[in-house]
Amino acid sequence: MTAPARRGRPGHSLDSLLEVAVAVFNERGFEATSMDELATRLGVTKSAIYHHVPSKVELLRLALDRALDGLFAVLDEPGATTGPAIDRLEHVVRGSVRVLTAELPFVTLLLRVRGNSPVELAALRRRREFDRVVTDLVRAAETDGDVRPDVDPAVTSRLLFGTVNSLTEWYRPGRGLDADALADALVTTTFSGLRTAARPTPREALR
Secondary structure (H helix, E strand, O other): OOOOOOOOOOOOOHHHHHHHHHHHHHHHOOOOOOHHHHHHHHOOOHHHHHOOOOOHHHHHHHHHHHHHHHHHHHHOOHHHHOOOHHHHHHHHHHHHHHHHHHOHHHHHHHHOOOOOOHHHHHHHHHHHHHHHHHHHHHHHHHHOOOEOOOOOHHHHHHHHHHHHHHHHHHOOOOOOOOHHHHHHHHHHHHHHHHEOOOOOOHHHHOO
16 A cells, blocks of 8 residues: 655655656666765755655655556556457557556666565566466467467567567657557567467557
8 A cells, every 4th residue: 555645845746756766766776875865866855855755665665656556557447358368468568668658767667676675575576466467368369369379478478578678778758759659669560470360450450
């Protein structure tokens, strides 16, 4: 459960504090970042930070939950819960690209987690649960005859989301490629080798 946000002091909300903290965590690493450095970057005192959160660890937890909550929200969307499994899988991939582009620093931080603390271990457990749902979708699509059966579903899932996750290494917002165009390119290049039938994709069927 996310702790209720306290009323912020003038100048910084919890959201703005979190955005700066995530930027510093990504630059220096979580362990190497001190509360003194966060206060300097924000231009506030440490007590001003503690007015919002009790610790640096709480900032990490909030940041990781923001990325994970976005991904799990995609799984609850109608496009991920109804229709053929292959179409639901494509929806989840597109939605994950959308989350990544909208929350790029937060997803980048999530992908760097290695389980060095209880907060990181909890985040890894949620990532594994997300991976399990995606693998089940691949398996269901294979059963439907829409995904080639010669690749293990878990491997297919890892390859798909390895490609999605690699976007954190080079994608930069505002450089001429929006989330939809990025998702189109990714789906075109990955699903062309994944599908077994010439059945139209959801977007092709609407044309």
